[in-house]
Amino acid sequence: MSDNALAGFPARRKARKRAVDVLYEAEQRDEPIRRVLEDRRKLAVTDPQMPGIPEYTFELVDGVAEYLDEVDDVIARCLHSGWYLDRIAAVDRNILRVAAFELRYREDVDAAVAISEAVKIAEVLCGEDSPAFVNGVLQSVSELEKK
Structure with missing residues (x-):
């Protein structure tokens, strides 16, 4: 998605979308999440064509990387019978990871907003x-977190 397509997104939504991008890229390249994030950061500094990476993107990606097993577990517990995390489309899976991390670990983000x-x-x-x-x-996930 080009930066023009993000033009109407509020700042935090852009940060969330970029977090999904980084997580997706790490998964597709089969590389550690934090390494891909660092590669993106370096590229944003050296390539004027690349957009900067918002601080909130760093927080989300770092948080998902730190708690990936727990985040995946909570998502897996909320899937219907016959569905498994690896059966979900990669983009959907990484959107779920970002939001589940926010729901579980970010007290500053309301569940409805996430x-x-x-x-x-x-x-x-x-x-x-x-x-x-x-x-x-x-x-x-939100209901599970309330228990």
């Missing part, structure tokens, strides 16, 4: 069924 932002990103990046899927899983 879910809404994830759905809006899914509307832009994913297939037509993805926003409803992302919403349903994250509603379950």
Whole structure:
């Protein structure tokens, strides 16, 4: 997605979307998440064509990297029978990771905001069924976190 497509996004949504990009790239390249984040940071500094990386993106990516097993576990517990984390489309999976991290570890982010932002990103990046899927899983994550 070009920066022009992000033009209407609020700053935190842009940061969330960039976090999804980094997580997706790390997964596709089969490289450590933090290494990909650092590569992106270096590229943003050396290449004037590359946009900068918002501080909130660093916080999200670093948090997901630190708690990846726990985040994946909570998502997996909220999937319907027959669904597994590795069966979910990679972009959807990484949107879920960012939002589940926010729901579980970021007290400064309201649950409704984390879910809404994830759905809006899914509307832009994913297939037509993805926003409803992302919403349903994250509603379950949110309920699980309240217990």
